[in-house]
Amino acid sequence: MTDNSEIQAALDSRDWTGAEVVTDRPRAKIVHSVRLPAEWSEALEAEADRRGTTPSRLMQDYILAGLQQDSAAPEGTVTISRAALHQAIDAALMNAA
Structure with missing residues (x-):
């Protein structure tokens, strides 16, 4: 034992001759x-x-998947849910009539 x-x-040694840079x-x-x-926590644990x-x-x-998806999206691209897309289409059709 030392x-x-x-x-x-x-x-205290100052002799670095045998040192290696990592x-x-x-x-x-x-x-x-x-x-x-x-409920999110339970779903996460179950998955x-x-x-x-x-x-x-x-x-x-x-x-990581979200970050990669965001970096692959063209500038100005916005990701929305399918439900929000349908609502936007419905609103545009209602306003066009």
């Missing part, structure tokens, strides 16, 4: 917290179970 004086000597270290992971309604993964990994997949 005693404390050997450990301190190693820490440039390919993994990037740090950052935690972002989100609050979900209970993660169905896929054999964790809710955290599933959220990562969803976020």
Whole structure:
């Protein structure tokens, strides 16, 4: 077993001749917290179970897919739900009459 004086000597050493520069270290992971309604949380956990993964990994997949979709969209493109599209079409038809 190494005693404390050997450990301190190693820490105090200024000889860097055997040192190695590490440039390919993994990037740090950052935690972002989100609050979900209970029913969303239950649905997320059920879907993660169905896929054999964790809710955290599933959220990562969803976020990455959303970011990739947004970056592929042409400038000025807006994504809306199908229901909102139908409402907009109905309103345009009503206004045209």
